[in-house]
Amino acid sequence: MANLEQSRPQRREGDPELPPDLPGPAAAASQISDADLDSVLDEIDEVLESNAEEFVRSFVQKGGQ
Amino acid sequence: MTVRRVMGIETEYGISAPGDPSANPMFLSGHVVTAYARAHGLLPGKGGWDYSTEAPLRDARGWELGRAYADPSQLTDIDDPTLANVVLTNGARFYVDHAHPEYSGPEVTSPLDAVLWDRAGDEVMRRAATLLNPDPVRPTVALYKNNTDGKGASYGTHENYLMRRETAFGDIVRHLTPFFVARQIICGAGRVGIGQDSRTSGFQISQRADFFEAEVGLETTVKRPIINTRDEPHATPDRYRRLHVIIGDANQCDVATYLKMGTTSLVLGLIEAGVAPRGLELQDPVGSLKVISRDPTLQALVPLRDGRQMRGLDLLWAYHDAAAHWLEDRGEMDPETDAVMTRWASVLTRLTADPMTLAGEIDWVAKLRVLQALRQRDGLAWTEPRLAALDIQWTDLRPEKSIFASIRSKGHVEQLATADQVLAAVTTPPEDTRAWFRGECLRRFAGSVVSASWDSIVFDVPGQQSLQRIPLNEPLKGTKAQVGWLLERSRDVGELLRDLVGVSD
Numbered sequence: 001m002a003n004l005e006q007s008r009p010q011r012r013e014g015d016p017e018l019p020p021d022l023p024g025p026a027a028a029a030s031q032i033s034d035a036d037l038d039s040v041l042d043e044i045d046e047v048l049e050s051n052a053e054e055f056v057r058s059f060v061q062k063g064g065q
Numbered sequence: 066m067t068v069r070r071v072m073g074i075e076t077e078y079g080i081s082a083p084g085d086p087s088a089n090p091m092f093l094s095g096h097v098v099t100a101y102a103r104a105h106g107l108l109p110g111k112g113g114w115d116y117s118t119e120a121p122l123r124d125a126r127g128w129e130l131g132r133a134y135a136d137p138s139q140l141t142d143i144d145d146p147t148l149a150n151v152v153l154t155n156g157a158r159f160y161v162d163h164a165h166p167e168y169s170g171p172e173v174t175s176p177l178d179a180v181l182w183d184r185a186g187d188e189v190m191r192r193a194a195t196l197l198n199p200d201p202v203r204p205t206v207a208l209y210k211n212n213t214d215g216k217g218a219s220y221g222t223h224e225n226y227l228m229r230r231e232t233a234f235g236d237i238v239r240h241l242t243p244f245f246v247a248r249q250i251i252c253g254a255g256r257v258g259i260g261q262d263s264r265t266s267g268f269q270i271s272q273r274a275d276f277f278e279a280e281v282g283l284e285t286t287v288k289r290p291i292i293n294t295r296d297e298p299h300a301t302p303d304r305y306r307r308l309h310v311i312i313g314d315a316n317q318c319d320v321a322t323y324l325k326m327g328t329t330s331l332v333l334g335l336i337e338a339g340v341a342p343r344g345l346e347l348q349d350p351v352g353s354l355k356v357i358s359r360d361p362t363l364q365a366l367v368p369l370r371d372g373r374q375m376r377g378l379d380l381l382w383a384y385h386d387a388a389a390h391w392l393e394d395r396g397e398m399d400p401e402t403d404a405v406m407t408r409w410a411s412v413l414t415r416l417t418a419d420p421m422t423l424a425g426e427i428d429w430v431a432k433l434r435v436l437q438a439l440r441q442r443d444g445l446a447w448t449e450p451r452l453a454a455l456d457i458q459w460t461d462l463r464p465e466k467s468i469f470a471s472i473r474s475k476g477h478v479e480q481l482a483t484a485d486q487v488l489a490a491v492t493t494p495p496e497d498t499r500a501w502f503r504g505e506c507l508r509r510f511a512g513s514v515v516s517a518s519w520d521s522i523v524f525d526v527p528g529q530q531s532l533q534r535i536p537l538n539e540p541l542k543g544t545k546a547q548v549g550w551l552l553e554r555s556r557d558v559g560e561l562l563r564d565l566v567g568v569s570d
Contacts, residue, residue: 031425032477037438040477044439044455044468052454056215058086059457062164064077064220065285065311 066334068327068402071227071540074183075169076315077220079209090164095146097166101193107151152517154492154508156500165220171500172540176327180319181482185490191462210315211460212272217262219276222315228306232337238292240341244332245291245312246354247380252325254314255429257456266447270429272314274358280350285311299519301538317469319481320426327405331388342387346370425479502543505552513558526559
């Protein structure tokens with residue numbers, strides 16, 4: 001049990017030191033970096049329906065399960 | 066205890082006819098399914114669903130194809146497209162449920178495979194819609210992997226888990242309810258709008274939280290319960306229970322789907338072993354579901370029956386720790402279980418430190434990060450329609466319209482399945498469940514398969530007067546290892562059935 005307690009990740013509030021062996025370290029690499037955010041938003045500007053209000057209003061679904 | 070278990074995901078996709086709001090969604094859904102079925106030689110009567118106990122709702126309002134270029138003649142061989150209901154060569158069921166096209170993925174045995182065949186479902190839907198959209202500039206149909214229109218309607222993404230029949234249902238209800246109330250902080254898909262009809266502006270973690278109004282019940286479309294009591298095992302009933310889970314969002318992040326399936330399977334394992342954490346019963350599960358959904362800081366406390374208060378994170382840590390202790394005590398840890406446990410702890414740890422660091426793994430965080438950036442750049446209030454539009458378009462299955470697909474294609478989302486694996490899973494069944502036999506029979510002998518279901522296949526064997534029904538009551542029988550050689554050597558369905566009888570003798 002002692003081993004388990006030691007290996008369990010810390011979870012104190014706001015602890016910036018994460019265990020080094022966490023998977024998904026990807027985390028830093030695989031999410032949008034602050035530098036990329038502007039270009040992502042620019043692309044969203046191009047893709048978003050130009051009449052957003054009408055688009056949202058007309059998206060009406062029937063209920064399902 | 067292991068994360069491995071027979072499981073599956075089924076999703077009802079949102080559907081609309083761009084520019085034609087009067088289009089009948091039942092017929093539109095039917096056309097999606099029949100277009101795909103026809104293109105793949107899976108017409109009703111040839112690989113249709115063995116489906117006699119239910120009939121979809123019909124709608125008397127007439128369907129008219131609103132666009133000249135979606136050739137109606139290609140669909141006239143189907144009398145009523147809303148009855149479209151087929152089995153795919155990957156073992157999935159593809160059909161119309163209520164007013165939505167639904168993909169029910171094949172039975173798999175691991176959370177990673179659940180991710181793979183769930184993404185295959187997105188690809189099936191995308192291809193089906195493409196068949197009806199020869200001109201992408203003027204599409205006739207658009208599909209969305211979401212769960213609400215924000216105007217009061219919700220449609221489901223369900224999970225199914227095979228459990229041992231002897232586990233008391235009361236134990237499942239008692240120990241699973243707090244977990245289901247809390248797990249949205251990992252597998253919520255994010256939503257712009259609060260309240261079933263979005264009458265309050267703002268963002269919440271879950272697509273579905275506002276649509277759950279009861280703790281336990283049989284309903285799935287009204288007064289939806291956190292724990293659904295449907296008892297339809299699609300397997301030997303005295304051995305198995307199929308837990309039908311209706312409280313979940315449609316995920317697009319692989320990691321979220323993976324943890325949704327993996328951690329739920331482990332919690333069910335704790336309940337089956339009688340070692341689920343005690344004392345977590347909530348005073349007000351339905352209310353707590355909404356409280357947690359509406360707090361992206363994850364600091365909101367919900368009251369327990371014993372008087373304590375906990376955050377969603379605390380509840381999930383309690384389940385995680387119980388699983389860790391049990392696995393440690395038993396000395397059982399297969400690699401797949403280990404991987405789920407490690408990722409579970411990692412995600413909880415980082416959610417505790419700063420939820421926004423999970424934008425590459427968790428749907429609601431990914432969506433919120435982009436929404437917040439847009440709000441900040443343009444000074445937008447949550448009432449701004451562009452934010453609600455982004456929420457809808459986040460889930461559009463058309464790559465050129467989908468905001469999520471755009472972000473994923475640029476490497477901003479961690480993927481657990483490769484594009485090649487997803488493409489293979491569109492046509493290939495999982496090898497380690499009865500889905501393999503079902504899918505392979507469709508691939509090899511579609512012309513002789515009259516119908517199929519989760520637990521049966523009905524063949525029309527040349528030269529025989531009566532139809533032959535093969536029961537598939539054991540979800541782990543019919544695997545490639547068990548009957549692959551048989552299918553390989555059977556030149557026709559008659560040989561296959563003769564050999565199958567020999568095997569079962």
